Amino acid sequence: MAVRRMVYDDLYELCRDERKLMDWLEAFGLIGDFSGKCVKCESGSMGKRKDSSRSEGYVWRCSNKKCNQKIVARRDSWFFRSHLSVSEIMKLTFYWVYQVRENFVKVQLRLGSDHTLVDWFNYCRDVCLFVMEEENEMIGGPGIEVEIDESKFGKRKFHRGRRVDGVWVFGGIEKESNRMFLEVVEKRDADTLLSVLRKWVRPGSVIHSDCWKAYSRLNEMGYEHVTVNHSKEFVNAENGACTNKIESTWRAVKASLPRYGTAKGLYDSYFVEYIVRKKYLRCSDDPFLTFLTFIRRVFDPQKPHEYFKIIETENKENDDEFNSSGDLFL
The missing domain is CATH 3.30.420.10 (Ribonuclease H-like superfamily/Ribonuclease H)
Known part of the structure; x- marks a missing residue:
């Protein structure tokens, strides 16, 4: 039986509901699951909640009101450190997989700068580089x-x-x-x-x-x-x-x-x-989901990749990304 491929209409419907999208990404392993005991106060538990004060929409927050520990839902993930929304990044990735012309993508996502589009398409190629370096497969052999x-x-x-x-x-x-x-x-x-x-x-x-x-x-x-x-x-x-x-x-x-x-x-x-x-x-059977599995291999939100250490070094002057309690935000 053929596997039903995710088409753009499916992605569009998924992106219309922010909570549904975040839950789907968490289940797929593209954003982290930070549930459990709070590592800061060790008495409260972490739960995913809507945070209207942030453009991210959702954060993991400690149930202990005295603690106020918060973790951005997309921390250390493919979506980390971007001014674009999660849904916009998902659509950009979909367009890259299916090699949609850049002018069309820019218009559809209302991107004001060519640099944003070029950067994200370069990030997609970075994923390809990491995957191939990880495999490092030789070819040929006796008689081949x-x-x-x-x-x-x-x-x-x-x-x-x-x-x-x-x-x-x-x-x-x-x-x-x-x-x-x-x-x-x-x-x-x-x-x-x-x-x-x-x-x-x-x-x-x-x-x-x-x-x-x-x-x-x-x-x-x-x-x-x-x-x-x-x-x-x-x-x-x-x-x-x-x-x-x-x-x-x-x-x-x-x-x-x-x-x-x-x-x-x-x-x-x-x-x-x-x-x-x-x-x-x-x-x-589904090129988009296949590429998302590659992203998951490279950007495991539960195991921060070396890639983020490079980004951290390049952006360490942005001290305003850290609040007074040491919580990391975009």
Whole structure:
């Protein structure tokens, strides 16, 4: 039986009722459950209550009126430290998952600044980075065929002439499973490329490549290496070597990049986003809920992530975020 996918109407209905939304997020594990004995006074118990004095809407408050301990409901979560409402962030995340055009998102959510939208889409890519770094999965293995290649990602001045700005990217893809790696490299010399290859591709793999001289030591490194000379043919008639799959991957990755404002320092995050979408989201019964599970892995509100320590350092001058009793608020 097919699983019913959450569509935008479902999300819209959920976001109409703030308490229902917060309860759903708590049940899903995207915001923390701080119920139980108050750790401050140790006599009262923490309960979730509406707090009209705050834009957050809900806080966890101690039942002991003399204690007055409060915890923001979205503390240390995906929604932490943002001026946007929880419902707005949920909708932004939904739009990112389904790759809705940025202009449409900005109008629908009445965002006054492009920076807000860009920042949140970058945060979504950060989640992809954390997930892929956590998995750090090598590809290939004895007898498994892997195509490798390098490609230049950049811009042409006035859309003509040679490329004047950009980065070199080294990548590989398994011919059967389509598992892949993509990594920005400083240079295309043998030491750089072979170091990256050793990190991502298991020994014993059958490596398909062009005749670039940097690959000449692959057989010595424990790989079976076959080549195709693109100046003569697309597929080596003798050994079947080709790089068609990795070259088609370059075209797909470049087509997936933002049309404008592609920053050189963000290329790694663009590539990881492409891999996460291809590997997990496109084949999922519910891409949105699948991505929310990734967010939950990275931003566990019960176990604050290193990410928040970085944010804390960057924002420690904002002392007004702490009240006199030491309670943390946005």
